[in-house]
Amino acid sequence: DAGITQSPRHKVTETGTPVTLRCHQTENHRYMYWYRQDPGHGLRLIHYSYGVKDTDKGEVSDGYSVSRSKTEDFLLTLESATSSQTSVYFCAIRQGTGLAGGPEDEQFFGPGTRLTVL
């Protein structure tokens, strides 16, 4: 599992409240990602990070912000949760030495966080 944990694993919150999801890795990987998974959409990239304090937007970044103050932690924040953000959120790391396509180049996914916004 590449040492990836996500917390919380389940959360129910109300519309308008802030929510922060945490992804923690123990293997010092440079690249980390946040995806959301919805029926009929597969996985969609929200944000990713390529180092401490280095982040960039993905396909569906509106309504989300991220922070990475330490290599091991990548936080996803919903500043004001909406019902459309009800989803399963997956964190991933990218293993590799920087050579794309090499035998070690692979994304490993965390177990997911199920978020329900009422």
Added chain:
Amino acid sequence: AQSVTQPDIHITVSEGASLELRCNYSYGATPYLFWYVQSPGQGLQLLLKYFSGDTLVQGIKGFEAEFKRSQSSFNLRKPSVHWSDAAEYFCAVGPRTGNQFYFGTGTSLTVIP
């Protein structure tokens, strides 16, 4: 625009039968292609990937996939399905450099005895 299409939402096969899951992609450059499997309540696990070289790639659990550039396809195959293969399967495409990966909507596989 980059996209991945998995035309089959759900497939049912008998145990021991062969399997082919379809994947078509639209990508502006030479792609980096993947197949993942997801068991219920779990994260995704990489089955195989194609970056360059031999267009027929072998993966874990007896799966293989063939990259066909002319058809923009990367179909997943297995000659004999086991009950434990029941899961959801995702095709994905990504850049050779960069981090924007695109996933298909998934194909749910049911295996009947």
